[in-house]
Amino acid sequence: MTDIPVLEVEGLTKRFGEHTAVDGVSLRLASGESLAVVGESGSGKTTTARMITGLESISSGTVTMGGRPLPGPRARTAERLAFARRIQMVFQDPYTSLDRHQRIGDGIAEVLARHAPLHGAELTRRRDELLDQVGLDRRQADSRPRHLSGGQRQRAAIARALAVEPELLVLDEAVAALDVSVQAQIVNLLAEIRGQRPISYLFITHDLGIVPHLCERVVVMREGRIVEAGPTAEVLTDPRDPYTRDLIDSVPRPGWKPRRRT
């Protein structure tokens, strides 16, 4: 592992007209490290992720990955492929993030063929390996997304992202749409994957409860700004910002009583 951070974000800002959705966000992710971004809905988490992944234009600030800037819209093919191997994303909605007419296995094979010099049996073997890693079998590989559950689709999306062996995986509320028990399975899967290969997560969530299982560090966003940052254990046990305390208090835990929030 090198000293060059996988991701370095400086003063990242996004304005939609008058409204500033992301306001001077700075992040740093060392190789293999995982960072959680928490904050309530509308705090600018998705917009931050979309700027980092090049899906949204940047108003001001910089994003560098492995010491290189984001490729522009006219970047050459080789540059775009190299960028793909730096960063991948798993989206919140597993129903729209897979092509609905493509079989799960074919989608993974398509990505493999694009990135690795694999053909025929070798490619199939690698595809099955990836499917196996995320807990999908042959039957599901031959299915179209509509015949899979939300959890299975999210596994497929993770396998597809892993096919390019990215250094950094951005997960934007990737388990928020799933049942609680399925959420736990996916979180376990992500922890398992991290144990097997060098990969960093930028784990975006509004649910602080999941964070300790996956991330060493956490930043808390509110109204587009980072209000608190630090090691997960520290932030969760001894939050300095009152907003973070509110977030922690809203996590369901044994003996937790629903509290009416305005």
Place this chain on the structure above:
Amino acid sequence: MTSYQLASVVGRRARAARLRRLLRGKLVLVAAGAVVALVVLAAVFAPLIAPYDPNAVDPMAVSQGSSAAHWLGTDDTGRDIASRLLHGARPSLLAPLVVTVGAGLVGTALAVAAAWLGGWWDRAITAVLDVVFGFPGLVLAVVGAAVFGAGLKIAVLTLTIAYLPYVARVVRGSALKERNLPYVAALRMLGLGGGRIVLRHVVPNLLPLVLVQTATAFGYTLLDVAAFSFIGLGAQPPTAEWGLMVAQGAPGILAGAPQESLYAGLAIVVFVVACSLLGAGLSQRLTGGER
């Protein structure tokens, strides 16, 4: 009203509604499909099943009613109407088929290009299509006929252009929605090229919509081709074509020999109704069932 009566009325209503739904669903679809298939088969095998040469005149059998020799009678030059209807199905179906397939292909290509490229391209393509949309097909046809001379080919070309915007408008809207779905962003991030994403992912997902659009439009384009032939801007005599047959049989209506116009008109109406029922049924199945 007693509760028994009420229950029986409610039951009857529910049964009627169920029957209507059933009729709307399977039965109508099958019947319409059968009519369309039958007409298409008739067009394909016309030379084999038509009892007479469609252009063979018979001065001895002019303007006859139905008989064993001429099932649907003869026209004013003694040509067999049944044979002319069968042969006439070929240009009558082929011309609108070319129109719908052409407008479907080009319209989809333009719409997807506009939606995918966005910005300046989108505005330019949309503007051109809006201008075409503003011209009634008939005006285009008259201009086309004035410049190149009246004929079925010119009618097909002008109708194709006239139908382009209809297809393109609907497809562009769906293509925009499709382009903004997360899977497209995901595929881009995975490093796939724009061409591949459009051709292998976006277009296949739009295909059911395009099919429904063109299937629905087919009946209308057939009507338009027939109308163009009727007013002299489409097929030219002595071609056997349904719209032209309606026009050529028109004098006979007053003379007490309506068979040519009548049967040609019936062929058009039955086929167009079957087409639009089939299109509506297919659209329910293809788009309603998926999401």
